[in-house]
Amino acid sequence: MTERILATADRLFYQQGIRAVGVDTIAAEAGISKRSLYDTFPSKDLLVAAYLRGRILPFPDSAENPMAQVLALFDQLQARLAAGGFRGCPFVNAVTELARDCEAARAIALRYKEDRRLHIRALLAQAGASEPDRLASQIALLLEGAIASMLVREDPSVAVQARDAAVVLMRAANVG
CATH class of the missing domain: 1.10.10.60 (Homeodomain-like)
Structure with a gap:
């Protein structure tokens, strides 16, 4: 039940x-x-x-190189956006709707977002980024921005554009 x-x-x-x-x-x-x-x-x-x-899924194990794994996050996002029925990030939606009325929702959302950022950070550190924490925060912001942009523009290609920006950031940081 x-x-x-x-x-x-x-x-x-x-x-x-x-x-x-x-x-x-x-x-x-x-x-x-x-x-x-x-x-x-x-x-x-x-x-x-x-x-x-229940919305939290484990990060998949992958034999891909770390840079490819980071870029795969954008590819997965693009696939979700293109699939239809996208209504934004359920964690952001919950925090927005409930404001301070449900601290548990806020804590779960915060933990989810930070775990994703730390996952990206670990991949970037593996790839040799000199400032993996800073770069991970920037890449996480690109993911968030693509989600927000999709809600306004209804254009799944925003994930591809965010991916392209991530490539620029990683190259500037000598990753990959």
Whole structure:
């Protein structure tokens, strides 16, 4: 039942927004009673936290060189943007919607973003970047910028443009 609730919450929260979707709707769409939902997730905040944790995917193991792995993040983003139904980053959306009402959501979002930046940093350090921390922050900003730009422009090529900018940054840092 937990998986069914989370799958329903994931779909509805991402498509319609966290505030727009009530627990009554989630319970009805999941085919369970509201009581069963609250037995599994005693509050909507706990359900939101579980939804966000479920959105965190491990970084794939790769035999590719570190620079190629960094650039693959942009390729993966471009594929997600081109697939349709893109409504932005679920972590940013949650923080934006909930403001300070759900500190758990903010903490999960922050941890996710920092883990991604640290992953990029580790790859850049492997590739010999002289300032991997600074470069990782810049590349993470390019990813974030592509996501925000896609929401406004509705043009998946923004990920390709961000990738091109990442190449310029990495070359300037003598990476690759």
